[in-house]
Amino acid sequence: MxxxxxxxxxxxxxxxxxxxxxxxxxxxxxAPDVSRRQPQIDKIVAEISAKRIENYVRKLVSFETRHTMSDTSSETTGIGAARRWIKAELERCGAGTPLQVAYDSHISPVSARISRPTEIVNVVATLPGTQDASKERLYVVSGHYDSRNTDVMDATGKSPGANDDASGTAAVMELACVMAKHKFDATLVFMTVAGEEQGLLGAAHWAKQARAGNLNVAGMFTNDIIGSSRADDGRIDDKQVRLFAQSIPATKEMSDAVRQLVATGGENDSLSRQLARHTKEQGERYVKGFKVSVIQRHDRYLRGGDHMPFLEQGYAALRFTEPNEDFSHQHQNLRTENGKVYGDLTEFVDFDYTARVAKVNAATLASLALAPxxxxxxxxxxxxxxxxxxxxxxxxxxxxxxxxxxxxxxxxxxxxxxxxxxxxxxxxxxxxxxxxxxxxxxxxxxxxxxxxxxxxxxxx
The missing domain is CATH 2.60.40.10 (Immunoglobulins)
Incomplete structure (x- = not known):
């Protein structure tokens, strides 16, 4: 491979x-006019399609399960079929553009959530920057295409994963396909990663490679559970997205940079908080009537995401997540109890909302990759x-x-x-x-x- x-x-x-x-x-x-809307960014944001995102989500759900240890030989079910389709679709939409699509794989050994040595395969689409002074500066955006049931080790049961995280995967695919037709000074990396539910395995592998290769990852976003505007009590909130941004890392030993932040009262000026300020400004500028709500935490309680391995490597990294989660539609076996439907099904995804989150991603990534x-x-x-x-x-x-x-x-x-x-x-x-x-x-x-x-x- x-x-x-x-x-x-x-x-x-x-x-x-x-x-x-x-x-x-x-x-x-x-002074240059820093408040004006850039025509190129307006064009990119306008091109983001809720319908295409819906088609991507439905196709991903059609593989029945995308569990990291599910079948890899079938052409219609399992994670192998899903990743081959993702790669082929990115190659198709990137044809005639500089977009470079490839697998990034490694073998994960047996661990708490891996019962046998398993190949973890990320699908990575890279759009090289065009300015010599900027092309080695990278901005990474990800969604995880694996899914899970109540039992995290269940590799065969149906696990549609429509919101968690076909929504994020579909958004990243749409971003890659739209933005590949445009030129940027810096390099953009669009990743659909595997092994998130088994311990952030795919993202951790890529982030470690990046640090070992001394790559200049100037910012990273993960889109995880961005598909629903409906809370568990039925409330609809389709006018905002949460953006989780870490302050200083909770480590036993402080780096010199972190110690300096603490010494000067700059805990709110970490690399990730600075990136979050920029994201809020640009996202709200180009997606009118939509709020980017910065949450000053690295993630939700009891949960984690693919931005965390990047944070561990010292990179600025943020997480997009819908404002109110319905946990009966996450990590649940498909079933109906007392008239209530459980499971992460397509019918619970708001595609217009998902597209608005994708537009915020697009505006921010474009503004970063065009700027110094x-x-x-x-x-x-x-x-x-x-x-x-x-x-x-x-x-x-x-x-x-x-x-x-x-x-x-x-x-x-x-x-x-x-x-x-x-x-x-x-x-x-x-x-x-x-x-x-x-x-x-x-x-x-x-x-x-x-x-x-x-x-x-x-x-x-």
């Missing part, structure tokens, strides 16, 4: 503007007792860079409250106290595409 291999290329304001001091240049150039990289080596000078704040950073390498903007917020605020474009410089002073505000620096290109913000470390 062919396997996905990393190529050599991949490895290799709102407040007063007078608060900003003039930079050490003759004049600050006019987040600035590096950002620091705030702390060597003098002064009431303003001077930030310094390393220059970006993108040829279409217009400059940088400083963003800030009060220490009790979750989102950025003010901003100022300071031009193509590597140092700027803000007439706001570093003791009273949190700051970030963003890179801006000439089209107004903005990077994720970088939190400054103290510079003495």
């Amino acid at each position: 062919p396997r996905f291999r990393f190529t050599a290329g991949l490895i290799a304001g709102l407040f007063a503007t007078s608060a900003i001091a003039a930079p050490a240049t003759p004049a600050t150039p006019a 990289a987040a600035p590096q080596q950002v620091k705030v000078r702390t060597d003098q007792l002064v009431n303003d704040s001077t930030l310094v950073w390393q220059a970006n390498a993108e040829p279409d860079l217009a400059g940088y903007r400083i963003v800030w917020r009060e220490t009790t605020a979750s989102g950025w409250q003010g901003s100022k474009f300071v031009g193509n410089v590597t140092e700027a002073t803000v007439k706001l106290s570093k003791d009273n505000y949190f700051f970030g620096v963003q890179a801006v290109d000439k089209d107004g595409n903005v990077s994720v913000a970088t939190y400054p470390a103290p510079l003495r």
Whole structure:
């Protein structure tokens, strides 16, 4: 079986503007319009189809079970048939585009949820970036195509997995097929992964490979249980999606970077929280009337998802999940008890809602892949007792860079409250106290595409 291999290329304001001091240049150039909607992103979002997503979900359900240890030889049932269909469909829709589709597989040994050595196969579609300075920067989006019943070891019983997680898999397939027709500066990786229900096995394998290969994964999203707008009590909420974003990792030992966040009160400025701010802003800009509700936790209680192995490898990673879950339609054997239907069936999926979540993904991924990289080596000078704040950073390498903007917020605020474009410089002073505000620096290109913000470390 062919396997996905990393190529050599991949490895290799709102407040007063007078608060900003003039930079050490003759004049600050006019700021690009960072609030305008990008026509390319509007086009991508408009192309996301609820009907195609529905067709993908129904096809995945038709394999009866996609349990990780289910049949791999049949052409009509089991996880083997499902992954071959996913790969063929991605190849079909990516024909004539640069989209590269391949398997990424490994053998998982016997473990708590694997009774025999089992091949875990991810289907990976890579859309290479077109800008030399950006193409080795990766953004990953995933959904898991395996399914399960009440008994996590039941590899033969019918397990449709329509919402968990054919919905996420279908969204990722739709994203790949639509976005393959467009060009981006950075590289996009669309993954449908296996082994999630058995312990996040497929995602963990890919994330470990990425870290071992020193890949620059600048952000990762997983879409898991994004298919229903109806809660277990019958309430309908189709106007928002939850976005889970980790602060600092709960580990016995802190890395230097994490220790620095804690020391400066920046627990809410982790890589994942910065990515979440960007996702909320872009998602709500392009999907009107739809809210991205940032949940400041790594995931729900008693549950986990494929973003977690990426977090463990030190990458920024987030999880999309519907606002109110109905647990009678998750991890349940198909049955009816006292008139109540149990099981993860297609009839409980809201395809229009799923498409809106996919549109949020599309807008965010496109904005990230079109924008410059987040600035590096950002620091705030702390060597003098002064009431303003001077930030310094390393220059970006993108040829279409217009400059940088400083963003800030009060220490009790979750989102950025003010901003100022300071031009193509590597140092700027803000007439706001570093003791009273949190700051970030963003890179801006000439089209107004903005990077994720970088939190400054103290510079003495």
